[in-house]
Amino acid sequence: ASLDKLSPSDPRVEHHTITIRGNTYHYLLGNPLSTPTGTILLVHGWPDISFGWRYQVPFLLSLNLRVIVPDLLGYGRTDAPEAVAEYSLKNISDDLAALAAHVAGPGEQIILGGHDWGGAVVWRFALWHPELVRAVFSVCTPYSPPRAAYIAPVDLIKILPNFKYQLQLAGPEVEAYVVGKERLRQFLSSLYGGRGSNREVAFTTADGVIFEILDKIGPTPLMSEEEVDFYVSEYERHGMHGPLNWYRTAEFNFSEELPLAEAGDAKTRIKVPSLMVTASRDSALPPSMSANMDKFFDNLEKREVNASHWALVEAPVDVNSHIAEFLTKCDC
Numbered sequence: 269a270s271l272d273k274l275s276p277s278d279p280r281v282e283h284h285t286i287t288i289r290g291n292t293y294h295y296l297l298g299n300p301l302s303t304p305t306g307t308i309l310l311v312h313g314w315p316d317i318s319f320g321w322r323y324q325v326p327f328l329l330s331l332n333l334r335v336i337v338p339d340l341l342g343y344g345r346t347d348a349p350e351a352v353a354e355y356s357l358k359n360i361s362d363d364l365a366a367l368a369a370h371v372a373g374p375g376e377q378i379i380l381g382g383h384d385w386g387g388a389v390v391w392r393f394a395l396w397h398p399e400l401v402r403a404v405f406s407v408c409t410p411y412s413p414p415r416a417a418y419i420a421p422v423d424l425i426k427i428l429p430n431f432k433y434q435l436q437l438a439g440p441e442v443e444a445y446v447v448g449k450e451r452l453r454q455f456l457s458s459l460y461g462g463r464g465s466n467r468e469v470a471f472t473t474a475d476g477v478i479f480e481i482l483d484k485i486g487p488t489p490l491m492s493e494e495e496v497d498f499y500v501s502e503y504e505r506h507g508m509h510g511p512l513n514w515y516r517t518a519e520f521n522f523s524e525e526l527p528l529a530e531a532g533d534a535k536t537r538i539k540v541p542s543l544m545v546t547a548s549r550d551s552a553l554p555p556s557m558s559a560n561m562d563k564f565f566d567n568l569e570k571r572e573v574n575a576s577h578w579a580l581v582e583a584p585v586d587v588n589s590h591i592a593e594f595l596t597k598c599d600c
């Protein structure tokens with residue numbers, strides 16, 4: 269497990285674009301030095317971009333895997349359509365299935381890795397395209413099965429109070445306030461653990477973004493100045509409309525997934541080798557949320573890393589070694 273990480277303009281990855289089902293996707297492509305033994309597709313979360321996997325890409329290349337890392341719909345150099353329906357987990361899964369077919373060949377099985385919203389995506393991809401999945405892992409995000417009854421976000425937060433920030437993110441305020449380089453920088457620094465001079469924070473899962481504290485927040489300890497500059501420049505393209513649309517998809521996801529829920533185990537169990545990596549200090553997705561997911565899997569391994577929500581950058585050596593152990597065990 270190495271601490272090596274991609275730089276924003278790293279020669280070890282190529283930049284490609286492809287138009288998929290009407291949207292142009294940008295993705296990083298890493299080819300190992302010797303013939304790849306498989307292909308892995310890494311799916312980032314919110315508020316992130318493909319660069320969020322920078323500590324994993326060199327390591328996965330060293331395992332002789334071909335690595336594909338898209339900017340998801342609404343992010344970075346990928347299109348950010350207005351319509352919320354395009355951001356549903358089924359639509360994203362179908363887009364990524366087409367991306368995988370383009371890079372690895374039609375019908376080729378791939379290994380899938382997701383973090384945060386990307387974890388929700390990879391679990392749904394395994395339901396919608398099981399024949400394309402060699403193995404799947406999620407960092408932070410547990411598997412929650414499609415439901416036969418709709419739970420509105422306002423009701424979901426009665427069950428999961430740690431999801432309260434999502435109500436604010438689905439609304440208009442953050443999109444209206446976080447505009448322009450300076451505010452994007454303050455917003456990203458806050459979300460990535462930056463604090464004020466008296467240790468104050470400008471984002472909590474209970475409050476969401478605390479606007480009046482944003483301009484007091486210092487640099488995040490998780491990223492260098494250059495890395496933050498890169499994130500800001502990548503977010504300047506679309507602003508927050510695209511990324512926030514992911515929080516407005518609950519009804520679309522419910523209606524698309526209803527047939528899966530009604531089909532029961534045949535369509536809601538995950539049979540392929542799976543790994544759940546929980547982050548001990550994730551305030552949005554605590555390990556307790558993963559406690560009951562085993563019953564939906566034929567072959568699930570669970571590991572925990574000592575990290576906040578940003579486990580990929582905070583505990584890369586541990587995350588990478590759990591991935592390597594998993595891939596060895598499932599002979600991927």
Ligand SMILES: O=C(NCCCc1ccccc1)N[C@H]1CC[C@H](OCc2c(F)cccc2F)CC1
Binds near residue numbers: 385434
């Ligand atoms: O909002 C997310 N990430 C932003 C975290 C921001 C943060 C920064 C710094 C510190 C703490 C937090 N992630 C989403 C990912 C999808 C999740 O939905 C799937 C789902 C369900 F719908 C129901 C049950 C479990 C389940 F995973 C809902 C959280």
